[in-house]
Amino acid sequence: MxxxxxxxxxxxxxxxxxxxxxxSLAATAPLVYYVTRAQTYESANKELSLLVDMVKSLRKYVAEDVRPPLLEQGIYHPPAVSSTVATGRVALRFLQAQPEYYIKVASDNPLNPKNAPVPFENTLLEIFRNNPGKEELIETGEINGKRFLVSSRPSRSKASCMVCHGDPAAAPESIREQYGTDSGFNYPAAGEVVGASVVGVPIGNIDAIALQRSLVVIGIITGxxxxxxxxxxxxxxxxxxxxxxxxxxxxxxxxxxxxxxxxxxxxxxxxxxxxxxxxxxxxxxxxxxxxxxxx
Ligand code: HEC
Structure with a gap:
């Protein structure tokens, strides 16, 4: 007995x-997992705000320093007059050097078909249209199969946009030649959301990194x-x-x-x-x- x-x-x-x-495993492994995730998000957030501020500065530079004197002379050269076009051209070069990042001005009525929105950008446009007061959205999302931490801002129609995005018949000749007259015109009344500026930093393997570190810690504790x-x-x-x-x-x-x-x-x-x-x-x-x- x-x-x-x-x-x-x-x-x-x-x-x-x-x-x-x-x-000790039950306490440590999840802790390492969550701390790693938090740290990775924090550094992605820092990178994102750097990139966003750089893009904003570029837009302001075009709008404040370059555009006014050119418009006075009747020059409508888009890369110099439109901050959106300027951003796109700079982004093109930036992304050649840093292909893992993401910069785009998406619109569901685009002049350039390259700027047509991917599904995640459609969601962003919808959110901005349903929430007129929203000026910035920070979200994680999948773009072309990769995960990004994304900062997005709405592009709103203004009277000044109509020179190029208004009646296609009245648009500058160069624009009609390059983009045709099917899309990118007839912008709605001022204040309506016509596009979304999207800046993203990659966070694709956050979970994999966190898991890997947790496993290393489990290995060390076990040893x-x-x-x-x-x-x-x-x-x-x-x-x-x-x-x-x-x-x-x-x-x-x-x-x-x-x-x-x-x-x-x-x-x-x-x-x-x-x-x-x-x-x-x-x-x-x-x-x-x-x-x-x-x-
Ligand atoms: C001088 C002409 C011009 C003006 C003014 C202008 N744009 Fe554009 N915009 C363009 C061109 C050209 C493109 C296409 C850029 C490209 O090829 O990527 C463009 C692209 C865009 C895009 C990206 C989607 C697309 O159409 O390809 C958005 C959004 C946009 N513009 C919004 C605006 C808004 C909002 C204003 C006013 C605040 C404005 N634009 C003023 C010429 C202009």
């Missing part, structure tokens, strides 16, 4: 160690634990289990009547004290028996 429930000291000790191991487990077991066997088994064996012999079996153990610890006390007891027994016999 008692034997079925019997657990050796070493087993109890090992159960405790394994529970401790599982506990350290294995070494500790083996060392602790060796110590337990050598210092506790072995001597206790030996003392038990001698105690059995003595109890069977063999009073000459000695505990031979010289140790300066609690087990040593036990062995010594046992030996004293055995000697007293021997002396008592001798006395009893001689009487």
């Amino acid at each position: 008692a034997d079925t429930k019997r657990k050796s000291l070493l087993t109890k000790f090992n159960i405790l160690l394994v529970l401790f191991y599982i506990g 350290l634990f294995t070494v500790f487990f083996l060392a602790a077991n060796w110590m337990m066997r050598r210092s506790v289990i072995g001597p206790v088994v030996e003392i038990t064996k001698v105690a059995r012999e003595v109890s069977k009547g063999d009073l000459n079996t000695k505990v031979e153990m010289v140790r300066n610890d609690e087990i040593g004290d036990l062995a010594h006390s046992f030996e004293l007891m055995r000697r007293s027994l021997v002396a008592m028996l001798k006395r009893a016999r001689s009487q």
Whole structure:
């Protein structure tokens, strides 16, 4: 009965160690996973705000420094007059050097078919149209099969846009020649959303990186634990289990009547004290028996 429930000291000790191991994994691995994710998002956010501010500065430069004097002279050269076109041309060159990023001005009524929206950009346009007060959206989304952290701003129709995006018949000759007259014209009344400027930084493998780091931590903890487990077991066997088994064996012999079996153990610890006390007891027994016999 008692034997079925019997657990050796070493087993109890090992159960405790394994529970401790599982506990430390359960606490550490998810923590590493979430901290890594948070850090990656934070650095993506920093990159994004850098890129967004650069694009904004470029647009302001075109709108404030370049466009007014040219319009005064009746020059409608789009890359110099339209901040959207200028952004597109700069983005083209920037993306050649940094192909993992994403910069685009998307519109569902585009002059240039390259600027037609992908599904994620359609969603952004819809959100801006349904929320007229919204000036910026930061979202994660999939574009052409890759994941990005995206900052998006609405492009709104203004009177000044109509020179090129109004009646196609009145649009500059160069624009009609390059883009035709099917799309990109007849912009709605001022204030309506006609496009979305989209800037994205890649976050594709965030989960993979976080998972990988968690696995490395699990590996390290498991390695350290294995070494500790083996060392602790060796110590337990050598210092506790072995001597206790030996003392038990001698105690059995003595109890069977063999009073000459000695505990031979010289140790300066609690087990040593036990062995010594046992030996004293055995000697007293021997002396008592001798006395009893001689009487
Ligand atoms: C001087 C002419 C001109 C003016 C003014 C102008 N644009 Fe454009 N816009 C263009 C050209 C040309 C393109 C095509 C760029 C390309 O090939 O990528 C374009 C592209 C765009 C696009 C990207 C989608 C597309 O049509 O290809 C949006 C959105 C846009 N413009 C919005 C505006 C808004 C809003 C204004 C007014 C605030 C404006 N534009 C003023 C010439 C102009």
